[in-house]
Amino acid sequence: MAAGPAAPRVLNVNVGVLGHIDSGKTALARALSTTGSTAAFDRAPQSRARGITLDLGFSCLRTALPPQLGPGPGELQFTLVDCPGHASLIRTIIGGAQIIDLMMLVIDVTKGMQTQSAECLVIGQIACQKMVVVLNKIDLLPEGKRQSAIEKMTKKMQKTLENTKFCGCPVVAVAAKPGGPEAPESENPLGVSELIEVLKSQAYLPSRDPSGNFLMAVDHCFSIKGQGTVMTGTVLSGSVSLGDNVEIPALKVTKKVKSMQMFHTPVTYAMQGDRVGICVTQFDPKLLERGLICTPESLHTIHAAIISLKKIQYFRGALQTKAKFHITVGHETVMGRVMFFSPAPADFNKEIQEKVFDFEKDYLYQEEYLSKDSNSSEENKENDQSEVQLPRQQWALLEFEKPVTCPKLCLVIGSKLDTDIHANTCRLAFHGVLLQGMEDKNYMETFLPKLKVYKLKHKEGQVERVMDDYSVIGRSLFKKETNIQIFVGLKVKLSTGEDGIIDGGFGQSGKFKIRIPVASTCMPCIELSAQGPAWHLRAYSSPFHCLMD
Ligand SMILES: Nc1nc2c(ncn2[C@@H]2O[C@H](COP(=O)(O)OP(=O)(O)OP(=O)(O)O)[C@@H](O)[C@H]2O)c(=O)[nH]1
Numbered sequence: 001m002a003a004g005p006a007a008p009r010v011l012n013v014n015v016g017v018l019g020h021i022d023s024g025k026t027a028l029a030r031a032l033s034t035t036g037s038t039a040a041f042d043r044a045p046q047s048r049a050r051g052i053t054l055d056l057g058f059s060c061l062r063t064a065l066p067p068q069l070g071p072g073p074g075e076l077q078f079t080l081v082d083c084p085g086h087a088s089l090i091r092t093i094i095g096g097a098q099i100i101d102l103m104m105l106v107i108d109v110t111k112g113m114q115t116q117s118a119e120c121l122v123i124g125q126i127a128c129q130k131m132v133v134v135l136n137k138i139d140l141l142p143e144g145k146r147q148s149a150i151e152k153m154t155k156k157m158q159k160t161l162e163n164t165k166f167c168g169c170p171v172v173a174v175a176a177k178p179g180g181p182e183a184p185e186s187e188n189p190l191g192v193s194e195l196i197e198v199l200k201s202q203a204y205l206p207s208r209d210p211s212g213n214f215l216m217a218v219d220h221c222f223s224i225k226g227q228g229t230v231m232t233g234t235v236l237s238g239s240v241s242l243g244d245n246v247e248i249p250a251l252k253v254t255k256k257v258k259s260m261q262m263f264h265t266p267v268t269y270a271m272q273g274d275r276v277g278i279c280v281t282q283f284d285p286k287l288l289e290r291g292l293i294c295t296p297e298s299l300h301t302i303h304a305a306i307i308s309l310k311k312i313q314y315f316r317g318a319l320q321t322k323a324k325f326h327i328t329v330g331h332e333t334v335m336g337r338v339m340f341f342s343p344a345p346a347d348f349n350k351e352i353q354e355k356v357f358d359f360e361k362d363y364l365y366q367e368e369y370l371s372k373d374s375n376s377s378e379e380n381k382e383n384d385q386s387e388v389q390l391p392r393q394q395w396a397l398l399e400f401e402k403p404v405t406c407p408k409l410c411l412v413i414g415s416k417l418d419t420d421i422h423a424n425t426c427r428l429a430f431h432g433v434l435l436q437g438m439e440d441k442n443y444m445e446t447f448l449p450k451l452k453v454y455k456l457k458h459k460e461g462q463v464e465r466v467m468d469d470y471s472v473i474g475r476s477l478f479k480k481e482t483n484i485q486i487f488v489g490l491k492v493k494l495s496t497g498e499d500g501i502i503d504g505g506f507g508q509s510g511k512f513k514i515r516i517p518v519a520s521t522c523m524p525c526i527e528l529s530a531q532g533p534a535w536h537l538r539a540y541s542s543p544f545h546c547l548m549d
């Protein structure tokens, strides 16, 4: 279907090449590739001058279709996505990881796991299904001890992966460029054909869906004389056909698809997962280097968002409300401020809602994301000696320093990229899904009031006297000038265990009447406290005011 009925069957699987700087990712992609695409192998002059990869590189490798991918003739195309290893380029890696079906984690066998290898592993866990570990540079191991050193490192890697979703994944030893940079090109790589067999055995048919809006991550844009401007990239969702209109949302322009190619072969149709070059006319390639193109008007540009999120377990330290993070939303990274909130205590165990945010519910403001090691749960632990109860789902309000354009329900990653890159710590802090974007610039007035996030406050008062079995008069909860009317209907708990409801003011001195819905037999109560989220009227303690100041 992908290339019309007459074309041979070619299945495309995107393979990410990730790892620490200098582990040999580009050398490996080069060794694996049979066909180089337009943007492969550190071709950019800046990359070559610095000897590091600055951007995603794409190349491909075609092999026969392995048996698990179905009968009949056809080819399997691995699109290799060579990611930069340099720490400062992690945002590019996050963008790249979102189009990957299978990840190769490249490890310098003489060094083992390094800081960015660990970060790549975290990104892989969030964004990829399958992984192969590649131990590179085995030529640097002394020949006599090579085999035992490889076995030792293989065991070590398997131990590292034990508690990840990649537990038990294949580990393959290679030398992508034996002898290093000075070695002649004729020097054959070691272990690469074995690696190709492992990749084939790991290849699976990713579930692709041609329905929905077309969205493509463009990684390269150039003009061809007499043809037009070609944008190459990976289709992230939906499909595209010749003659379709596509929008470049960053520039707010729409162009018609004049022709398309997949790895040098003209096609009339491409769908999710395909790598394609789309040719349009009258468009200056200098205007777009990297970015998204899509079905016209299908993306939204948002100023703030509500996300459902999880902390990344390797991130040291707490996630605090009001803290700033680098936030990667879909394919853009901006600075943003967060406010965390959890379900109301009664909803802690409610089913996780993955794709929607319920504006009908009440939520609880949190000074920080609740986790086993967060401060507030430490306090709780001391107080009641029991296991802290953590909610099954938590959310955050994100406010961006500048608007971002992204699809609905996209991946969000929060990181502290300004952390010293030589510090041996994970800079990725949380990941989540964008549930609700706020397109209105004035979202603070138009949108936030709909969000019922409350702060827990606890206040105690006294019972002045008992009126009858159903009502008591309370005092010392409000000041004389308080408008008690806005607290009517809120629950109070009596020291005898009954629940009461504030019924209204009583007299002029801030006293108030409490109704007790169930008849009580004994009423010797003297104390009264008001608590629980019901206490927290938005008008009274909206957390946004403290967030916005
Ligand atoms: N001895 C030896 N050197 C290698 C091998 N593979 C790569 N190298 C060398 O290691 C250095 C880094 O290789 P690259 O392929 O650029 O590494 P990279 O992981 O792509 O680096 P970044 O993209 O900058 O993170 C180069 O000097 C390579 O020649 C190998 O198998 N053996």
Ligand SMILES: [Mg+2]
Pocket (backbone or CB within 6 Å): 025, 026, 027, 052, 053, 082, 083, 084, 085
């Ligand atoms: Mg590289």
